[in-house]
Amino acid sequence: MAIGVRDVADAAGVSVGTVSNVLNNPSLVAPATAQRVQSAIDELGFVRNDAARQLRAGRSRTIGLVVLEASNPFFADLARGAEERAYTDGLIVLTANSDDDAVREQVSLDMFQQQRVLGVVISPRADPVRIQRMQEQGTHVVLVERTTTDPTVSSVAVDNIAGGQLAVNHLVTTGRRRIAFVGGPTSIRQVSDRLIGATRAIGSQQGTTLQVVETTNMTVLEGRSAGESIVAMEPSERPDGVFAANDLLAIGVMQALRSGGISIPDDIALIGYDDIDFAMSTEVPLSSIRQPSRKLGHTAVDLLLARVADPDSPAQHIVFDPELAVRESTHSTTS
């Protein structure tokens, strides 16, 4: 049933070695012969057996990617970037989502090792010991959004502190003074970093204040109740600029403020984080902080391939700065 190089060789009247050369080193084969072999391939419908290739080669042409959630736009873009980069080298990316479950992550990693992937790009959890061992066994690892003490592991990340600063500086630049941070729980690293950045920005600006409205999660609903609590404030205490730790919260805040008769951006400016697709489609288009997720994926694969090419090269840690996306929700007050 299955057609192999042997069959192609027979059909073309050459040896198996020649068929292989047509496929992998065409320059070694006389054009006429190559043509004949190619015809045989087409005619018989020969499809290379990747398992056999890999076995011989000792490694696959594959990169493993473990994401927390495939449907999360951040990871979707990250994966996209990784695929694009891999594609230029003729590599393929296998994506597995762990759903933030340690067991599923383990299973995925085991799978990738069995497949002898060139390396793995992984974002979350991942027992440091496990990672160490993987590298010893020849599977390179690049961490996303997570640094480690292990100096032999490369990583890529975006600077959430810089993002927080960027957001608040922008609010201040557009004339806001009393800033509120909406987000939580602060046990989440990203959230606390963004808050640190916000605090830092406030500290470097005369006459500005920061208040924190903590939430229990990062949903539209929570944002709405945070917004309601802002509406309920004494007008004198009420902030004139709100920085939400993510866009969903920001959307909730926007809904509550507008229901409360507060104008955005005239009364209160509002900025979110993540720059989800939806940010530009809210009633007042939402300013946000954009993470270069695609570039992150791109770079992660770069780092991986660098270490594959030279296993002794030092691990690298690359941190990207997020970008500001200005929209109507933070336009300057119409004086």
Added chain:
Amino acid sequence: MAIGVRDVADAAGVSVGTVSNVLNNPSLVAPATAQRVQSAIDELGFVRNDAARQLRAGRSRTIGLVVLEASNPFFADLARGAEERAYTDGLIVLTANSDDDAVREQVSLDMFQQQRVLGVVISPRADPVRIQRMQEQGTHVVLVERTTTDPTVSSVAVDNIAGGQLAVNHLVTTGRRRIAFVGGPTSIRQVSDRLIGATRAIGSQQGTTLQVVETTNMTVLEGRSAGESIVAMEPSERPDGVFAANDLLAIGVMQALRSGGISIPDDIALIGYDDIDFAMSTEVPLSSIRQPSRKLGHTAVDLLLARVADPDSPAQHIVFDPELAVRESTHSTTS
């Protein structure tokens, strides 16, 4: 460097065959021996070479999935469903996104064939001839959201006509009579089917009318301008129920209507399609038609495995009915 069965066998003082049996047929091995082998495996950090397994087995334990867009929630859920189903059989799903590009789709399919996947689940384009050939070469195919004349190819789909009927019937049931359909272009199959369903529902209900507001795409922005044109209508011509061909459009319509001082659902009831996460977070929670995407992925894998198990079994075509998700935007008029 790499540890193989040979090394494990030596370390445990048994033959390679026994090691293999510990891994694949533990019942054939004496418990004491199995234990000894297992220790050697752990100690040496032996990791099976999947390429060699597959080569011997002649096929992989893998299913290929080609989606139009990984970030599209519909496909993300589909993939999720497929993975869940595959997982119970110890299979893994390789996901590739074609970005609706025929070339990329071809590349992905080639790749899957080289990997000797058990079969492929694919949604779009796909040259019928190619599919035919793939099946002849032993790679089974299941189509998603696309039927074909080829009787040997299985498929799964959701019934968009039924969805359109469901939406409009719901509007009528809640007391609406003058329905507007917002969507387009009708060259898209899904859109035209939903419209057909809407028309059919109207036809079976006395005293109801349907007008169509055609759009050029399915974005929030387009929805907003469609909504504005509704606001601009003579109150006597204005619909009292709007069925949007997707949730993004519906959200745009909602924004425009509310800005125009029209109350939802009191003045106009609104229902969307797809039931995206965001539907429940709009200012007035949006009713929608939910596609059982996860179940679709689940079933696609089912069909695939059925044919793998018995290649001579007939192709099956399964069509799911969508479900109604009722939220505030279609609550009955407060009489």
Added chain:
DNA sequence: CGATCGTTATGAATCGTTTCAATCCAATGT
């Protein structure tokens, strides 16, 4: 004319696992 060189082509060996016919051994039956 024989030696030499470069281009093409060959095919046996190889990768690591699984499979399966053959072997071994202790226990049981006669």
Added chain:
DNA sequence: ACATTGGATTGAAACGATTCATAACGATCG
């Protein structure tokens, strides 16, 4: 004491592509 049974183990063959040392061949040169 010998044959039989069946559970446990063995190890060589097989999967299919790639590699590489070797050979074949014609052309060029001294």
